[in-house]
Amino acid sequence: MSIPVITLGAVASAFVPGLEQLRGPVTVVRRCEELAELVAACQTGLARAAIIAPGAADLTASLVDRLRFTGVVIIALRDHPPGAADPVVDGIDYVEASVEPAVLAAAVSRAVGRFEAESARPRDSHAYADPLGLPDVMVPQPPDATEEPGTGRIVAVWGPSGAPGRTTVALNMAAELAAAGSSVLLVDADTYGASVGASLGLLDESAGLAQACRIADQGRFDGAALGRIAVSVAVKGGRLRVLTGITRPDGWPELRPAALGKVLEAGRSLAEVTVIDRGFCLEADEELSFDTLAPRRNGAALRCLEAADTVLAIGAADTIGVPRLVKALAELDDAVPTATPRVVFNKVRAAAVGRAPETQLREAWERFGPSVRISAFLPMDHAAADRALLAGTALLETAPASPLRLAIAALADVPAAGDTRRRRPGQRPRNVKFPGIPARLPR
Ligand SMILES: Nc1ncnc2c1ncn2[C@@H]1O[C@H](COP(=O)(O)OP(=O)(O)OP(=O)(O)O)[C@@H](O)[C@H]1O
Ligand SMILES: [Mg+2]
Structure with a gap:
């Protein structure tokens, strides 16, 4: 030719x-x-x-x-x-x-x-960090993508500004699903504050997502190519593939929405579940018609939410977080009418909203919130969240019996392996009052 x-x-x-x-x-x-x-x-x-x-x-x-x-x-x-x-x-x-x-x-x-x-060409090596001196938190993994059209599901974890816990939820849901035996791809598509790599203790600065988008944009991209770019991270009982995000302030234009869409489609072939950590912004970017390299930081956000089968809308459970989530959901409805968000309140605590915080939040939501029902409440759990961050790993490794870990496992609808507390058969873990999202994450 x-x-x-x-x-x-x-x-x-x-x-x-x-x-x-x-x-x-x-x-x-x-x-x-x-x-x-x-x-x-x-x-x-x-x-x-x-x-x-x-x-x-x-x-x-x-x-x-x-x-x-x-x-x-x-x-x-x-x-x-x-x-x-x-x-x-x-x-x-x-x-x-x-x-x-x-x-x-x-x-x-x-x-x-x-x-x-x-x-x-695949990347030569996968950088890894092991902040606690544990052996092999991350090892290279050969691609095992199939040629079948992708049937995997995409879950976007999104929410308003104010650090409500999107990364914490995305990373730990992905880890729970992987530990339960699913093949999982975790994508850091936060163009404002990529942090999945740092949260997993990865030293990899090469922004796997940008690399994947670059190759996808040239027309040749599938699950196998994606498998070569994603780094493999061992979590207790499973293995996660991770596409790290763009941490350089000037790197975000590399996430062209069309290319990102192809990467996410390839994710459906590579993994049973793709979990996206998605930043807060929804505004459409202005694009200059003669310059297709013009900013599209938010175009990438919109593409993630359009591609997702399930959008988890994470809100901080306090007097600032709740109205922010209400407003963000209205914006989501305008920007991506096809999205069917599920509301998750994080950092739930009595000190911020009063006694029986879940009841308080439910009542407030019924009065002021949109018609979207609350799917889960995740407790404030400083000790567990900090321990996992310090160790650069998932809660299931550092705090397997913590309330936050158990609540996220319930949200992912997987059994919380490693939770050693004794319970009667059929009894749900304490602190998880709402069963969360149904199994298999329906479209
Ligand atoms: N339920 C929780 N209990 C205690 N601390 C939490 C909880 N959830 C998240 N955190 C902590 O809150 C901080 C922000 O969480 P996270 O990075 O997940 O938020 P984010 O929404 O992704 O923020 P960003 O805007 O930076 O992307 C982190 O230090 C995290 O460990
Ligand atoms: Mg984040």
């Missing part, structure tokens, strides 16, 4: 007749005079390579990144033989402008081939 190519500048477009005469490896699909024109054309997915004339553009690493992000490699023409003083930018192939068209075409083929091989 011929490689579609864009040229920039007169010296590059002078090659067009010669390249066309080859009737072979490359096809020039557009000639551009301006860099902005070239970038816009690349973003439409038109080309796989850009041939840039000497002096037609500042050749920088960020230009390389920008074009690579759209799946395009750069071949830069030089008007003189390469000298030691010439700048060399990684990711650019340099070719003398005096070469024959066939030589240039061969250079284009090589560069595109190399780029495609790099894009498909």
